[in-house]
Amino acid sequence: MVTKECLAEFEDKFKGEIREKKFLTPTQILYLVDKKDLPDMAYYLQYHPEFDESYYVMGIGSDERQLAGKFAYAPVINMLDGSGKRENFYVILKARLDKDNPEFPSVAQKLPAALWAEREVRDLLGFKPLDHPDLRRLITPEDWPEGVYPLRKDHAYNASPAGELQDGYKKAPEDTSTVPIGPYHMALDEPAHFRLFVKGEEIVDVDYRGFYSHRGIEKIGEGRLTYNQIFYIAERICGICGFQHSSAYAMAVENIAGVEIPARAQYIRTILLEIERIHSHLLWAGVACHLVGFDTGFMYAWRIREEPVMWLAERLTGNRKTYGMNIVGGVRRDFLDYRKTEILDKMKQLKKDVEKLYNIAVSSDILIKRAKDVGVLPYKVAKDYGVVGPTARASGRNIDVRRDHKVFAYKDVDFDVPVYKDGDVLARLLVRLDEVLQSISIIEQAVDQMPEGDIFTPIGKLPPYQEALGYTEAHRGEVIHYVLTGTNNKVYRWKVRAPTYNNLAAVPEMLKGYRVADAPLIIASIDPCYACTERVQIVDVKTGKVKALNEAEFNDLSIKASEEL
Amino acid sequence: MEDVKISYTESLISWKRPDLRVGVPVTVKYPLVPTEKPPEYRGKPHIDPNVCIGCGACVRACPADALTAEWDLENGLKSIVSNPARCIRCGRCEEACPTGAMKLTLEFELATPNKEDLVEVVEHHLTKCKKCGDYTEFTERQVEKAFQILPKEIVDANALGEKMQLCRECRMEESVKILAAQGRIIGDPLLLPPQHAKGGEK
Amino acid sequence: MMKTMSISVLGIIVGVVLVAILPPFLDGIARKVKARIQYRVGPPILQTYYDLQKLFGLPSLRPTENKWFRVAPYLALASAFSAAFLLPYGKWVPVKFSGDIVVFFYVLAMVSVAIIIGAFSTQNAHSNIGGHREMMMVLSVEPILGVALGIFAFKAGTLSLSAIPLKVPASFSTVLAYLLLIYAAYAESGFVPFDIAEAETEIAGGVLVEYSGRLLGVLEYAILAKRLVLLWLLSTFLTIPILRGIALTGVVGGIVVLAVQLILVLVAYPLIAALEATNARYRIDQAVALNTRIFLLSLVVLAVAAVGW
Numbered sequence A: 001m002v003t004k005e006c007l008a009e010f011e012d013k014f015k016g017e018i019r020e021k022k023f024l025t026p027t028q029i030l031y032l033v034d035k036k037d038l039p040d041m042a043y044y045l046q047y048h049p050e051f052d053e054s055y056y057v058m059g060i061g062s063d064e065r066q067l068a069g070k071f072a073y074a075p076v077i078n079m080l081d082g083s084g085k086r087e088n089f090y091v092i093l094k095a096r097l098d099k100d101n102p103e104f105p106s107v108a109q110k111l112p113a114a115l116w117a118e119r120e121v122r123d124l125l126g127f128k129p130l131d132h133p134d135l136r137r138l139i140t141p142e143d144w145p146e147g148v149y150p151l152r153k154d155h156a157y158n159a160s161p162a163g164e165l166q167d168g169y170k171k172a173p174e175d176t177s178t179v180p181i182g183p184y185h186m187a188l189d190e191p192a193h194f195r196l197f198v199k200g201e202e203i204v205d206v207d208y209r210g211f212y213s214h215r216g217i218e219k220i221g222e223g224r225l226t227y228n229q230i231f232y233i234a235e236r237i238c239g240i241c242g243f244q245h246s247s248a249y250a251m252a253v254e255n256i257a258g259v260e261i262p263a264r265a266q267y268i269r270t271i272l273l274e275i276e277r278i279h280s281h282l283l284w285a286g287v288a289c290h291l292v293g294f295d296t297g298f299m300y301a302w303r304i305r306e307e308p309v310m311w312l313a314e315r316l317t318g319n320r321k322t323y324g325m326n327i328v329g330g331v332r333r334d335f336l337d338y339r340k341t342e343i344l345d346k347m348k349q350l351k352k353d354v355e356k357l358y359n360i361a362v363s364s365d366i367l368i369k370r371a372k373d374v375g376v377l378p379y380k381v382a383k384d385y386g387v388v389g390p391t392a393r394a395s396g397r398n399i400d401v402r403r404d405h406k407v408f409a410y411k412d413v414d415f416d417v418p419v420y421k422d423g424d425v426l427a428r429l430l431v432r433l434d435e436v437l438q439s440i441s442i443i444e445q446a447v448d449q450m451p452e453g454d455i456f457t458p459i460g461k462l463p464p465y466q467e468a469l470g471y472t473e474a475h476r477g478e479v480i481h482y483v484l485t486g487t488n489n490k491v492y493r494w495k496v497r498a499p500t501y502n503n504l505a506a507v508p509e510m511l512k513g514y515r516v517a518d519a520p521l522i523i524a525s526i527d528p529c530y531a532c533t534e535r536v537q538i539v540d541v542k543t544g545k546v547k548a549l550n551e552a553e554f555n556d557l558s559i560k561a562s563e564e565l
Numbered sequence B: 001m002e003d004v005k006i007s008y009t010e011s012l013i014s015w016k017r018p019d020l021r022v023g024v025p026v027t028v029k030y031p032l033v034p035t036e037k038p039p040e041y042r043g044k045p046h047i048d049p050n051v052c053i054g055c056g057a058c059v060r061a062c063p064a065d066a067l068t069a070e071w072d073l074e075n076g077l078k079s080i081v082s083n084p085a086r087c088i089r090c091g092r093c094e095e096a097c098p099t100g101a102m103k104l105t106l107e108f109e110l111a112t113p114n115k116e117d118l119v120e121v122v123e124h125h126l127t128k129c130k131k132c133g134d135y136t137e138f139t140e141r142q143v144e145k146a147f148q149i150l151p152k153e154i155v156d157a158n159a160l161g162e163k164m165q166l167c168r169e170c171r172m173e174e175s176v177k178i179l180a181a182q183g184r185i186i187g188d189p190l191l192l193p194p195q196h197a198k199g200g201e202k
Numbered sequence C: 001m002m003k004t005m006s007i008s009v010l011g012i013i014v015g016v017v018l019v020a021i022l023p024p025f026l027d028g029i030a031r032k033v034k035a036r037i038q039y040r041v042g043p044p045i046l047q048t049y050y051d052l053q054k055l056f057g058l059p060s061l062r063p064t065e066n067k068w069f070r071v072a073p074y075l076a077l078a079s080a081f082s083a084a085f086l087l088p089y090g091k092w093v094p095v096k097f098s099g100d101i102v103v104f105f106y107v108l109a110m111v112s113v114a115i116i117i118g119a120f121s122t123q124n125a126h127s128n129i130g131g132h133r134e135m136m137m138v139l140s141v142e143p144i145l146g147v148a149l150g151i152f153a154f155k156a157g158t159l160s161l162s163a164i165p166l167k168v169p170a171s172f173s174t175v176l177a178y179l180l181l182i183y184a185a186y187a188e189s190g191f192v193p194f195d196i197a198e199a200e201t202e203i204a205g206g207v208l209v210e211y212s213g214r215l216l217g218v219l220e221y222a223i224l225a226k227r228l229v230l231l232w233l234l235s236t237f238l239t240i241p242i243l244r245g246i247a248l249t250g251v252v253g254g255i256v257v258l259a260v261q262l263i264l265v266l267v268a269y270p271l272i273a274a275l276e277a278t279n280a281r282y283r284i285d286q287a288v289a290l291n292t293r294i295f296l297l298s299l300v301v302l303a304v305a306a307v308g309w
Ligand code: SF4
Pocket: B045, B061, B062, B063, B064, B065, B066, B067, B086, B087, B088, B089, B090, B091, B092, B093, B094
């Protein structure tokens, strides 16, 4: 294992702070560290000279007072060697925080990627990141009372107290007017609120306020369900990448149980993950066309998404979208035999259709004009913010969990990871279209090579108080789940980090300097999924809505009742 | 001046549609024409009341609480209630069912002004305790089925033939008595039995 | 200027009937054509009538006390109708006087101006941006239309809109002027890629965002009517010079010309729909840049015309 020598330097540098080292799996290393040097450690790992594509993945906050008498905060770094020579791995830096005063030096002061994660642990667990540059509320709604921290274990999963309304918006810069996009807007499929501060049509600054649709999924998973029931809610975290979430969760639990799932199950998961990716990318391509008023491209993309892709998903899994195929230890159902040729036929048809879509999209000059050099995200910013998925690959980041961490059957099939340097909306479009063709090829190979055999390894009781990560490369980037088991087949802490969580934080950077007309396209170009991002805490959706409408601006307008003219 | 547009017009002309349906729209007049339902499809769950034994395995498996068991110990009834409006079509119940009574159908057109219309109830009679005459927590069919599938040796070895005819309280008393007779429990056996099975699962 | 004014009652009737009935029908055709290009069945041809009927039956919300908000849609519609009255329908011209080309130009612009007034009468940011964009479009397209009409007037030697097609000579500059006119009519109509002021997915309908119910119906109707006026202008300018011989010869000739005008419009609309379906929307700065370039081109054409080609 190469990891040892690379980490020797790290361990040497921070020897005073590292208390314990544990291999959760051969590629997941947990360091129990002192909180004092957390920012330096995270910074050192993210900008490691040899693991040049490394990035900050997420920050896990958990209430481990019942286990260790303390809170825990754990930044996770994905250590990636861009040259592909070394084995990649995950590092979890777990710091215990005092139970009465959970302070820690903010990682975000050095790494912008941690900005949101630390606002999140402040909101949900009451941690105090010291020297954090922007500690406004992120997740809890404006009327959530101070001092109530929903992810603490002493907060009931269905409690939803009311508090005073606060104003959480950024102040508009001088001489600008505010253009709100959302909370409801045609260009957004889900509620989210971007406030564009504009001069004329040019965007000067941006504020984002979201998390209007939290469902408290993590809390429900921790409080109410058994580990095998969590699948069904994990799958419903997102309407697009549901299977990615359920596979990532399955992987985390399987890592804890220490089972290797049967090869056939791995292949089935791989095929379904790729079908889901194709469907998502086509959906996105359609939406992008629609946003620039190119409705024929929109209809075409959605038609081919419907006919071969969703059609196939329904036949392979029993449903168009919620596949319900995963279980800890494998998959629940096998494919019917005669479906094999059908998959191959449909893939052939799809390949033709996608190439046509490619032609239509690329031959539309105006589409190209609208997408080129718009919403540029430079490589450096992408790395600083830990941007993932096609958004990152369009900015020259050579990262892809499927390849880098050899999940499921991806280790047995050949595929390219398209990377573009330009970082604009067009590059994000091209990355996705290229990926669709790659996915088709992955599916074809997987169907050909699929071994016979079991689809499921039974596992019994889970060992209590063990932790591990599970991850997949979803259509929007790395989906990562952290599971800490509890007793009685329940989960003590389940943390989900969806790709949009990292990507969305970087959107304000992409918007600055462009025009209002570009904003919907730029926002859409990361393929944002608010449902994924906002799974964390229980929020009374109604109050969230009312507050959003109560803004001063809408107040002024005070829409009068209808009046006959 | 119109030159900008030529490339689109050209691309429109050169854009070959799939041969099968030139100019034929793909719109389906869906509710007027039926759609194809693949055999894998997971639709509304249905319990075959003739096969169900009322064991409640499906109830325990259901992650969405779409299935519940309702007890009426006064009248000796246990009902398995399926509420498809809560169901997420995961199919766990089908996997858990020991008799094959629970099946996901191909039905998906469930629009109704009243969700209660969808509810299915399968009622089972509970057996009576041989000793005290109260109802036990076993349904008649469950007992029947148990004798059918369990090998005779196991039934005999555990004296199940007797035990299954008793309510939980009496069963406990019996067990305690037996154990006490064997000298494995010390103390007053009557202090130990747990509550009578009133209330039930939900 | 008004001394030679003539009014044709028959022309008014024909004009009113056409402008009142045709625009939603044409829109219905366009929707159907677009649907077919996109592999859809599409709504019934008469769908736009149904839509308008529904809108007319609904009350409008008033987001502002500003009375211009309520006046603007009617102003737009009235302007569109006024412009329609200056165009010839076959042999019949509802209203005709020397210099009416200037009036035509202004009332046509008034449609946009009314929309802009409506857009700025509210405080909605999307509406204001839409109004701003509409203004940029008008300011950059109207000059092209003006120059094109100017060339025609200059070549025909008359300032009466309905007289121009009867007199305009065939020459190099008039051919170019036709191309300019086609472009200007298309862009001014706000078809994709020039639907920038409404841009549903960007600014939520822009100029239309605050309108609802009957006012929205009137406004949409005005926009459709304006499109018909521009298209009718184009078809007139194409038809009458060719059919000049029979245009003024009795009722039959008049009806024939009217029929040809109508057919041309009915043919052109689906083509426009196809063009719309295969295009994406311009960003306002891109559209303005394109318009500016074409305006400069139009000045060259004007110079060519002045030279006498
Ligand atoms: S399909 Fe799933 S949710 Fe529905 S009744 Fe069965 S177990 Fe419950």
